[in-house]
Amino acid sequence: MESQSSDINEAIQASGEATLEQATKKAKEEIDRLFNVRLDIAVTGESGSGKSSFVNALRGLKDNDEDAAPTGSTETTTEPTPYQHPTMPNVTLWDLPGIGSPKFKARTYLKNVTFDRYDFFLIVSSVRFRENDIMLAKEIKKKKKLFYFIRSKIDNDIKSEKRKGIDKEETLSKIRRNCEEELKGIGNPNTFLISSWDTSEFDFAKLIDALNSELPQNKQNTLLQSVPVYSVAMLEKKVRMFQKIAWAVALISGAILVAPVPGLSFSSDMAIVGSFFTSCYHSFGLDHKSLERLSELVNKPHLKSLEMSPLVAELSCCLVPVAGNDASAAISFTSKLEVLLKGLDKLAEEARKVLREAGLE
Template identity: 65%
Template sequence: MCSDSDTNNAIRASGESTLKRAKKKAQQQFEHLFNVSLNIAVTGETGVGKSTFINAYRHLNDDDEGAAETGVTETTAEPTPYEHPTIPNVVLWDLPGVGTPNFKVKTYVKKIQIDRFDFFIIISSVRFKENEIMLAKEIQKRKKKFYFIRSKIDNDIDSERKRRKRKKTFNIEETLSKIRRDCQENLKELGNPPVFLISSWNLSAFDFEELVSTLNSELPEHKQYALLQSVPITSMAMLEKKVAVFKKLIWAAAIVSGGIAAAPVPGLSFACDTAIVISFFTRCYHAFGLDDRSLKKLSERVNKPELKDWKKSPLLNELRENLCKLIPCAGSVAAAAISFTMTRDLLERGLKALADEARMMLSEAGLV
């Protein structure tokens, strides 16, 4: 028999004053985790690495199935959407190169239908030029956010290292500072926006994590959930940010589960509670980089082939087998309260198990 403390725990976890309001907020938060769209526009001149960046963000190599087409000539004739392979509500758009004959700067924003995008990433592989600056001004006028990426940084580092090898004066930090200053010099009229130095071949290097942190701080909270689920894990710190997202929403999943359990329909509680728990853990599994595709990409990036054969957690299969023992099926107020408590505890234990496995995997990869 349930106690008032179970219901009170659910209300307290929500930060609301009544169970009705707690359920409403929980449903909204849970929907945000799975269904909020995030549309990222990636643009710049021809050949700067737009498609390669999109592929890297989506855990894909350029020759993988479903990858954005790459090349030294313009390969994008129209705005082309690319769904994230495991977080389908996140879409990266490969936009035609700004300033091409069919996409003049003055008509570019209208042709690409700017309102459908949450923010713009403007990429250049050299100094930012007039076209990028004019485009940024047009985006500004329409109250949209934009972020500058200086791509192919690994190539610049290699070239500078070779150039200075004889003099033995190469310093990577000085080289990066010089590249950053050169880029920012051309962007003064935009108010000195930050420039993020990125190598799409190795997102763990340079400024990718700083870019993610900046995006995360400027997006609405419900959009942050989509961003942090979808970005590649480049360090232990990045993993912990992802874990924090799921921890924050455990209460919502548990209350949604409890709300379903209160419905007097035989069998409905079990089916829905199972779906909620499994879908929550499946999102964790992919967001933490434990799926085959992510492990393969990580093993290639850190040159450790053994990571491709990382032993998978049996947690999800165990949950499918044992949920019937853990979650009540009877439709009643008692079942609702028990379902909240038990689902919350189950989600906490499962999240910890998956997070610990991901931590071990990153330690093995050397990404501490």
């Protein structure tokens, strides 16, 4: 009994709350934020600006993947088209029709694409920001929603300018100055230089940082969890996010085992623990599709042959009792939290190894 009381106190202390009831409520809210908070991202701009490729890049997909948004030199998007994140059904990227197209006139654009549906807008241009882009940004600003300018196809610009003898840094500086000049009529908006082919380059990480500093708190973890990992810095942010939520998983799964809730069972504990490690696995880019894309990006074919999925089952089994084994159901909160964090560290270390092998340290 003394041991159980101590375990409860440790769980309460980890939560930062005053009572077990408050701690449990907070833990459920944290888990709900991790797995269920909706995020709807609108990607818009003129036809041919690279919207669809950018939607694919944010989803960690190649343009020729089966579930990728179709791309082409002509307008391929004629209606607001939702693309669900491949591993997070609560995250949807909306490929919006080009502003100014016959069916979507600039002045009625926001009404026609159902403005209130989206959490923020990404306005994409591949050459220069035009009158329609600026008009759209002003209307979004009036309605007090977040918007960001994306200057896409930066890799193409660099290659083109290199043929003229202009180096990369000079090209980037020139593009930034041009963006500032074009957008000076709406203050000092956030503008990011992006290559949809290689999100490890240029301003992709800065874009995610900006979003995570300005989105509502309950949306930030959803965004961070969903974006692809192409740098150690991005990985470590994800690791810290999961470390902060581990106590909630330990508390809720332990509560199910020690004090069963009607309608919940051993399988519910398996689901919570398994979902935690599965989310880490996908978010860290250890699944086959992520490894395949990374291998093509850095031209290291052997990366796509790495197989990490057995790790999830292995780690989950460390925390889920064998049915009918009462002794294993007495795993303490502290012990469960310790094993969760060790499992998280193991997955993180595998991801660090992959990034080192890819040359993206």
